[in-house]
Amino acid sequence: MGLEQFKNRNVGTQNYTKLDLPRSPVTGWCKFKQVVSRTLSGELFVGLGVTMRIMVQSLVGGQSHATLYPFEKLPISPRYRAIHEMLRLLESGHYRCIGCGLCEKICPADCITMDTAYDKNQRKEVTEYTINFGRCIFCGYCAEVCPELAIVHGNRIETASEQRASFSLFDDMLTPIDNLNLQQEYQGFGAVTPNADENIKKTPLAY
Known part of the structure:
Protein backbone atom coordinates (compact mmCIF):
# COMPACT_ATOMS: atom_id res chain seq x y z
CA MET A 1 0.00 0.00 0.00
CA GLY A 2 1.39 3.35 -1.06
CA LEU A 3 1.35 6.55 0.98
CA GLU A 4 -1.61 8.06 -0.92
CA GLN A 5 -3.61 4.86 -0.62
CA PHE A 6 -2.82 4.76 3.08
CA LYS A 7 -4.08 8.32 3.57
CA ASN A 8 -7.26 7.81 1.50
CA ARG A 9 -8.16 4.41 2.89
CA ASN A 10 -11.73 3.89 4.09
CA VAL A 11 -11.52 2.27 7.46
CA GLY A 12 -15.26 1.66 7.58
CA THR A 13 -15.20 -0.72 4.64
CA GLN A 14 -12.65 -3.10 6.16
CA ASN A 15 -13.78 -6.42 7.57
CA TYR A 16 -13.14 -7.00 11.26
CA THR A 17 -13.63 -10.13 13.31
CA LYS A 18 -15.25 -9.63 16.67
CA LEU A 19 -13.89 -11.87 19.37
CA SER A 24 -13.91 -12.27 34.20
CA PRO A 25 -16.02 -13.83 36.95
CA VAL A 26 -17.44 -11.34 39.40
CA THR A 27 -19.46 -13.33 41.89
CA GLY A 28 -18.17 -16.11 44.08
CA TRP A 29 -20.27 -18.73 42.32
CA CYS A 30 -18.83 -17.75 38.93
CA LYS A 31 -15.30 -17.93 40.29
CA PHE A 32 -16.03 -21.38 41.73
CA LYS A 33 -17.34 -22.62 38.39
CA GLN A 34 -14.24 -21.28 36.63
CA VAL A 35 -11.94 -23.14 39.03
CA VAL A 36 -13.89 -26.38 38.58
CA SER A 37 -13.89 -26.10 34.79
CA ARG A 38 -10.15 -25.46 34.65
CA THR A 39 -9.46 -28.32 37.06
CA LEU A 40 -11.50 -30.84 35.08
CA SER A 41 -10.09 -29.69 31.74
CA GLY A 42 -7.10 -32.03 32.13
CA GLU A 43 -4.19 -29.59 32.37
CA LEU A 44 -3.72 -30.28 36.07
CA PHE A 45 -3.67 -34.03 35.56
CA VAL A 46 -1.12 -33.74 32.75
CA GLY A 47 1.34 -32.07 35.12
CA LEU A 48 0.61 -34.59 37.87
CA GLY A 49 1.13 -37.41 35.38
CA VAL A 50 4.60 -36.15 34.50
CA THR A 51 5.47 -35.87 38.19
CA MET A 52 4.24 -39.38 38.96
CA ARG A 53 6.11 -40.84 35.99
CA ILE A 54 9.42 -39.30 37.11
CA MET A 55 8.80 -40.47 40.69
CA VAL A 56 8.12 -44.06 39.59
CA GLN A 57 11.25 -44.09 37.43
CA SER A 58 13.28 -42.89 40.40
CA LEU A 59 11.84 -45.37 42.92
CA VAL A 60 11.45 -48.47 40.77
CA GLY A 61 13.88 -48.09 37.91
CA GLY A 62 16.62 -46.34 39.86
CA GLN A 63 16.74 -43.46 37.37
CA SER A 64 17.28 -40.59 39.76
CA HIS A 65 17.20 -37.07 38.33
CA ALA A 66 18.53 -35.46 41.50
CA THR A 67 21.89 -35.41 43.23
CA LEU A 68 21.92 -36.71 46.80
CA TYR A 69 23.88 -33.83 48.27
CA PRO A 70 26.06 -33.95 50.38
CA PHE A 71 26.63 -37.67 49.73
CA GLU A 72 26.96 -36.94 46.01
CA LYS A 73 28.51 -33.84 44.53
CA LEU A 74 28.48 -32.63 40.97
CA PRO A 75 31.88 -31.98 39.37
CA ILE A 76 32.83 -28.33 39.11
CA SER A 77 34.97 -26.64 36.52
CA PRO A 78 38.66 -26.17 37.41
CA ARG A 79 38.20 -22.48 36.56
CA TYR A 80 35.37 -22.11 39.07
CA ARG A 81 35.92 -19.29 41.58
CA ALA A 82 35.49 -21.04 44.93
CA ILE A 83 37.24 -20.64 48.29
CA HIS A 84 40.77 -19.29 47.95
CA GLU A 85 43.85 -21.45 48.39
CA MET A 86 47.38 -20.31 49.20
CA LEU A 87 50.05 -22.39 47.47
CA ARG A 88 53.53 -23.34 48.63
CA LEU A 89 56.85 -23.73 46.88
CA LEU A 90 57.34 -27.38 46.01
CA GLU A 91 61.10 -27.24 46.60
CA SER A 92 61.21 -25.73 50.09
CA GLY A 93 57.62 -25.94 51.26
CA HIS A 94 57.59 -22.21 52.04
CA TYR A 95 54.53 -20.24 51.05
CA ARG A 96 54.76 -18.40 47.76
CA CYS A 97 53.26 -15.13 48.93
CA ILE A 98 55.89 -12.37 48.93
CA GLY A 99 53.68 -9.80 50.64
CA CYS A 100 53.50 -7.39 47.72
CA GLY A 101 49.97 -6.35 48.65
CA LEU A 102 48.59 -6.25 45.11
CA CYS A 103 45.66 -8.48 46.02
CA GLU A 104 44.77 -6.19 48.91
CA LYS A 105 44.91 -3.10 46.71
CA ILE A 106 42.91 -4.50 43.79
CA CYS A 107 40.14 -6.09 45.87
CA PRO A 108 36.91 -4.19 45.02
CA ALA A 109 35.14 -5.50 48.13
CA ASP A 110 37.98 -4.47 50.48
CA CYS A 111 37.88 -7.86 52.16
CA ILE A 112 41.62 -8.72 52.14
CA THR A 113 43.78 -7.63 55.06
CA MET A 114 47.55 -8.15 55.00
CA ASP A 115 50.38 -7.34 57.37
CA THR A 116 54.05 -8.02 56.62
CA ALA A 117 57.39 -7.83 58.39
CA TYR A 118 61.04 -8.60 57.67
CA ASP A 119 62.61 -11.73 59.13
CA LYS A 120 66.22 -12.21 60.23
CA ASN A 121 67.27 -12.85 56.64
CA GLN A 122 65.72 -9.55 55.53
CA ARG A 123 63.07 -11.43 53.63
CA LYS A 124 59.58 -10.04 53.75
CA GLU A 125 57.19 -12.49 55.34
CA VAL A 126 53.45 -12.38 55.80
CA THR A 127 52.54 -12.08 59.46
CA GLU A 128 48.79 -11.69 58.94
CA TYR A 129 46.60 -12.45 55.96
CA THR A 130 42.83 -12.71 56.21
CA ILE A 131 39.97 -12.73 53.73
CA ASN A 132 36.51 -11.81 54.95
CA PHE A 133 34.34 -14.23 52.99
CA GLY A 134 31.26 -12.45 54.26
CA ARG A 135 32.20 -9.56 51.96
CA CYS A 136 34.12 -11.40 49.24
CA ILE A 137 32.34 -11.37 45.87
CA PHE A 138 34.67 -14.02 44.37
CA CYS A 139 35.59 -11.83 41.41
CA GLY A 140 39.00 -13.45 41.03
CA TYR A 141 40.98 -10.20 40.75
CA CYS A 142 43.33 -11.24 43.56
CA ALA A 143 44.21 -14.47 41.77
CA GLU A 144 44.72 -12.72 38.44
CA VAL A 145 46.99 -9.97 39.78
CA CYS A 146 49.20 -12.22 41.93
CA PRO A 147 52.72 -12.22 40.38
CA GLU A 148 53.81 -15.39 42.20
CA LEU A 149 50.68 -17.50 41.59
CA ALA A 150 50.42 -17.74 45.35
CA ILE A 151 46.64 -17.41 45.60
CA VAL A 152 44.18 -19.31 43.45
CA HIS A 153 40.55 -20.33 43.69
CA GLY A 154 40.24 -23.93 44.81
CA ASN A 155 37.36 -26.38 44.63
CA ARG A 156 35.94 -25.94 48.15
CA ILE A 157 32.46 -24.51 47.67
CA GLU A 158 30.96 -25.04 51.14
CA THR A 159 31.16 -21.68 52.91
CA ALA A 160 28.59 -22.25 55.66
CA SER A 161 29.86 -21.46 59.14
CA GLU A 162 28.60 -20.45 62.55
CA GLN A 163 31.18 -17.68 62.87
CA ARG A 164 31.96 -14.88 60.46
CA ALA A 165 35.67 -15.21 61.10
CA SER A 166 35.80 -18.84 60.01
CA PHE A 167 37.64 -19.86 56.84
CA SER A 168 39.38 -16.50 56.59
CA LEU A 169 42.80 -17.09 58.14
CA PHE A 170 46.00 -17.54 56.17
CA ASP A 171 46.76 -20.93 57.71
CA ASP A 172 43.30 -22.23 56.79
CA MET A 173 43.83 -21.44 53.11
CA LEU A 174 47.48 -22.51 52.99
CA THR A 175 48.27 -25.94 51.60
CA PRO A 176 49.11 -28.30 54.50
CA ILE A 177 52.78 -29.21 54.52
CA ASP A 178 51.87 -32.90 54.81
CA ASN A 179 49.84 -32.71 51.59
CA LEU A 180 52.42 -30.75 49.63
CA ASN A 181 52.87 -33.63 47.20
CA LEU A 182 49.15 -33.47 46.44
CA GLN A 183 49.23 -29.79 45.51
CA GLN A 184 48.11 -29.37 41.91
CA GLU A 185 49.89 -26.59 40.13
CA TYR A 186 47.50 -25.92 37.29
CA GLN A 187 44.18 -25.89 39.06
CA GLY A 188 41.95 -23.09 40.18
CA PHE A 189 41.02 -19.70 38.80
CA GLY A 190 44.10 -17.54 38.48
CA ALA A 191 46.51 -20.38 37.81
CA VAL A 192 48.33 -20.63 34.51
CA THR A 193 47.46 -23.33 32.02
CA PRO A 194 49.80 -26.29 31.43
CA ASN A 195 50.56 -25.11 27.87
CA ALA A 196 51.18 -21.48 28.83
CA ASP A 197 54.81 -21.61 27.65
CA GLU A 198 53.84 -22.66 24.15
CA ASN A 199 51.04 -20.11 23.98
CA ILE A 200 53.17 -17.20 25.14
CA LYS A 201 55.71 -17.93 22.41
CA LYS A 202 52.99 -17.80 19.78
CA THR A 203 50.98 -14.82 21.05
CA PRO A 204 52.98 -12.96 23.71
CA LEU A 205 50.64 -9.96 23.77
CA ALA A 206 47.70 -12.14 24.79
CA TYR A 207 49.45 -13.34 27.93
Whole structure:
Protein backbone atom coordinates (compact mmCIF):
# COMPACT_ATOMS: atom_id res chain seq x y z
CA MET A 1 0.00 0.00 0.00
CA GLY A 2 1.39 3.35 -1.06
CA LEU A 3 1.35 6.55 0.98
CA GLU A 4 -1.61 8.06 -0.92
CA GLN A 5 -3.61 4.86 -0.62
CA PHE A 6 -2.82 4.76 3.08
CA LYS A 7 -4.08 8.32 3.57
CA ASN A 8 -7.26 7.81 1.50
CA ARG A 9 -8.16 4.41 2.89
CA ASN A 10 -11.73 3.89 4.09
CA VAL A 11 -11.52 2.27 7.46
CA GLY A 12 -15.26 1.66 7.58
CA THR A 13 -15.20 -0.72 4.64
CA GLN A 14 -12.65 -3.10 6.16
CA ASN A 15 -13.78 -6.42 7.57
CA TYR A 16 -13.14 -7.00 11.26
CA THR A 17 -13.63 -10.13 13.31
CA LYS A 18 -15.25 -9.63 16.67
CA LEU A 19 -13.89 -11.87 19.37
CA ASP A 20 -16.32 -13.09 21.96
CA LEU A 21 -14.04 -13.19 24.99
CA PRO A 22 -15.45 -14.51 28.24
CA ARG A 23 -15.78 -11.96 30.95
CA SER A 24 -13.91 -12.27 34.20
CA PRO A 25 -16.02 -13.83 36.95
CA VAL A 26 -17.44 -11.34 39.40
CA THR A 27 -19.46 -13.33 41.89
CA GLY A 28 -18.17 -16.11 44.08
CA TRP A 29 -20.27 -18.73 42.32
CA CYS A 30 -18.83 -17.75 38.93
CA LYS A 31 -15.30 -17.93 40.29
CA PHE A 32 -16.03 -21.38 41.73
CA LYS A 33 -17.34 -22.62 38.39
CA GLN A 34 -14.24 -21.28 36.63
CA VAL A 35 -11.94 -23.14 39.03
CA VAL A 36 -13.89 -26.38 38.58
CA SER A 37 -13.89 -26.10 34.79
CA ARG A 38 -10.15 -25.46 34.65
CA THR A 39 -9.46 -28.32 37.06
CA LEU A 40 -11.50 -30.84 35.08
CA SER A 41 -10.09 -29.69 31.74
CA GLY A 42 -7.10 -32.03 32.13
CA GLU A 43 -4.19 -29.59 32.37
CA LEU A 44 -3.72 -30.28 36.07
CA PHE A 45 -3.67 -34.03 35.56
CA VAL A 46 -1.12 -33.74 32.75
CA GLY A 47 1.34 -32.07 35.12
CA LEU A 48 0.61 -34.59 37.87
CA GLY A 49 1.13 -37.41 35.38
CA VAL A 50 4.60 -36.15 34.50
CA THR A 51 5.47 -35.87 38.19
CA MET A 52 4.24 -39.38 38.96
CA ARG A 53 6.11 -40.84 35.99
CA ILE A 54 9.42 -39.30 37.11
CA MET A 55 8.80 -40.47 40.69
CA VAL A 56 8.12 -44.06 39.59
CA GLN A 57 11.25 -44.09 37.43
CA SER A 58 13.28 -42.89 40.40
CA LEU A 59 11.84 -45.37 42.92
CA VAL A 60 11.45 -48.47 40.77
CA GLY A 61 13.88 -48.09 37.91
CA GLY A 62 16.62 -46.34 39.86
CA GLN A 63 16.74 -43.46 37.37
CA SER A 64 17.28 -40.59 39.76
CA HIS A 65 17.20 -37.07 38.33
CA ALA A 66 18.53 -35.46 41.50
CA THR A 67 21.89 -35.41 43.23
CA LEU A 68 21.92 -36.71 46.80
CA TYR A 69 23.88 -33.83 48.27
CA PRO A 70 26.06 -33.95 50.38
CA PHE A 71 26.63 -37.67 49.73
CA GLU A 72 26.96 -36.94 46.01
CA LYS A 73 28.51 -33.84 44.53
CA LEU A 74 28.48 -32.63 40.97
CA PRO A 75 31.88 -31.98 39.37
CA ILE A 76 32.83 -28.33 39.11
CA SER A 77 34.97 -26.64 36.52
CA PRO A 78 38.66 -26.17 37.41
CA ARG A 79 38.20 -22.48 36.56
CA TYR A 80 35.37 -22.11 39.07
CA ARG A 81 35.92 -19.29 41.58
CA ALA A 82 35.49 -21.04 44.93
CA ILE A 83 37.24 -20.64 48.29
CA HIS A 84 40.77 -19.29 47.95
CA GLU A 85 43.85 -21.45 48.39
CA MET A 86 47.38 -20.31 49.20
CA LEU A 87 50.05 -22.39 47.47
CA ARG A 88 53.53 -23.34 48.63
CA LEU A 89 56.85 -23.73 46.88
CA LEU A 90 57.34 -27.38 46.01
CA GLU A 91 61.10 -27.24 46.60
CA SER A 92 61.21 -25.73 50.09
CA GLY A 93 57.62 -25.94 51.26
CA HIS A 94 57.59 -22.21 52.04
CA TYR A 95 54.53 -20.24 51.05
CA ARG A 96 54.76 -18.40 47.76
CA CYS A 97 53.26 -15.13 48.93
CA ILE A 98 55.89 -12.37 48.93
CA GLY A 99 53.68 -9.80 50.64
CA CYS A 100 53.50 -7.39 47.72
CA GLY A 101 49.97 -6.35 48.65
CA LEU A 102 48.59 -6.25 45.11
CA CYS A 103 45.66 -8.48 46.02
CA GLU A 104 44.77 -6.19 48.91
CA LYS A 105 44.91 -3.10 46.71
CA ILE A 106 42.91 -4.50 43.79
CA CYS A 107 40.14 -6.09 45.87
CA PRO A 108 36.91 -4.19 45.02
CA ALA A 109 35.14 -5.50 48.13
CA ASP A 110 37.98 -4.47 50.48
CA CYS A 111 37.88 -7.86 52.16
CA ILE A 112 41.62 -8.72 52.14
CA THR A 113 43.78 -7.63 55.06
CA MET A 114 47.55 -8.15 55.00
CA ASP A 115 50.38 -7.34 57.37
CA THR A 116 54.05 -8.02 56.62
CA ALA A 117 57.39 -7.83 58.39
CA TYR A 118 61.04 -8.60 57.67
CA ASP A 119 62.61 -11.73 59.13
CA LYS A 120 66.22 -12.21 60.23
CA ASN A 121 67.27 -12.85 56.64
CA GLN A 122 65.72 -9.55 55.53
CA ARG A 123 63.07 -11.43 53.63
CA LYS A 124 59.58 -10.04 53.75
CA GLU A 125 57.19 -12.49 55.34
CA VAL A 126 53.45 -12.38 55.80
CA THR A 127 52.54 -12.08 59.46
CA GLU A 128 48.79 -11.69 58.94
CA TYR A 129 46.60 -12.45 55.96
CA THR A 130 42.83 -12.71 56.21
CA ILE A 131 39.97 -12.73 53.73
CA ASN A 132 36.51 -11.81 54.95
CA PHE A 133 34.34 -14.23 52.99
CA GLY A 134 31.26 -12.45 54.26
CA ARG A 135 32.20 -9.56 51.96
CA CYS A 136 34.12 -11.40 49.24
CA ILE A 137 32.34 -11.37 45.87
CA PHE A 138 34.67 -14.02 44.37
CA CYS A 139 35.59 -11.83 41.41
CA GLY A 140 39.00 -13.45 41.03
CA TYR A 141 40.98 -10.20 40.75
CA CYS A 142 43.33 -11.24 43.56
CA ALA A 143 44.21 -14.47 41.77
CA GLU A 144 44.72 -12.72 38.44
CA VAL A 145 46.99 -9.97 39.78
CA CYS A 146 49.20 -12.22 41.93
CA PRO A 147 52.72 -12.22 40.38
CA GLU A 148 53.81 -15.39 42.20
CA LEU A 149 50.68 -17.50 41.59
CA ALA A 150 50.42 -17.74 45.35
CA ILE A 151 46.64 -17.41 45.60
CA VAL A 152 44.18 -19.31 43.45
CA HIS A 153 40.55 -20.33 43.69
CA GLY A 154 40.24 -23.93 44.81
CA ASN A 155 37.36 -26.38 44.63
CA ARG A 156 35.94 -25.94 48.15
CA ILE A 157 32.46 -24.51 47.67
CA GLU A 158 30.96 -25.04 51.14
CA THR A 159 31.16 -21.68 52.91
CA ALA A 160 28.59 -22.25 55.66
CA SER A 161 29.86 -21.46 59.14
CA GLU A 162 28.60 -20.45 62.55
CA GLN A 163 31.18 -17.68 62.87
CA ARG A 164 31.96 -14.88 60.46
CA ALA A 165 35.67 -15.21 61.10
CA SER A 166 35.80 -18.84 60.01
CA PHE A 167 37.64 -19.86 56.84
CA SER A 168 39.38 -16.50 56.59
CA LEU A 169 42.80 -17.09 58.14
CA PHE A 170 46.00 -17.54 56.17
CA ASP A 171 46.76 -20.93 57.71
CA ASP A 172 43.30 -22.23 56.79
CA MET A 173 43.83 -21.44 53.11
CA LEU A 174 47.48 -22.51 52.99
CA THR A 175 48.27 -25.94 51.60
CA PRO A 176 49.11 -28.30 54.50
CA ILE A 177 52.78 -29.21 54.52
CA ASP A 178 51.87 -32.90 54.81
CA ASN A 179 49.84 -32.71 51.59
CA LEU A 180 52.42 -30.75 49.63
CA ASN A 181 52.87 -33.63 47.20
CA LEU A 182 49.15 -33.47 46.44
CA GLN A 183 49.23 -29.79 45.51
CA GLN A 184 48.11 -29.37 41.91
CA GLU A 185 49.89 -26.59 40.13
CA TYR A 186 47.50 -25.92 37.29
CA GLN A 187 44.18 -25.89 39.06
CA GLY A 188 41.95 -23.09 40.18
CA PHE A 189 41.02 -19.70 38.80
CA GLY A 190 44.10 -17.54 38.48
CA ALA A 191 46.51 -20.38 37.81
CA VAL A 192 48.33 -20.63 34.51
CA THR A 193 47.46 -23.33 32.02
CA PRO A 194 49.80 -26.29 31.43
CA ASN A 195 50.56 -25.11 27.87
CA ALA A 196 51.18 -21.48 28.83
CA ASP A 197 54.81 -21.61 27.65
CA GLU A 198 53.84 -22.66 24.15
CA ASN A 199 51.04 -20.11 23.98
CA ILE A 200 53.17 -17.20 25.14
CA LYS A 201 55.71 -17.93 22.41
CA LYS A 202 52.99 -17.80 19.78
CA THR A 203 50.98 -14.82 21.05
CA PRO A 204 52.98 -12.96 23.71
CA LEU A 205 50.64 -9.96 23.77
CA ALA A 206 47.70 -12.14 24.79
CA TYR A 207 49.45 -13.34 27.93
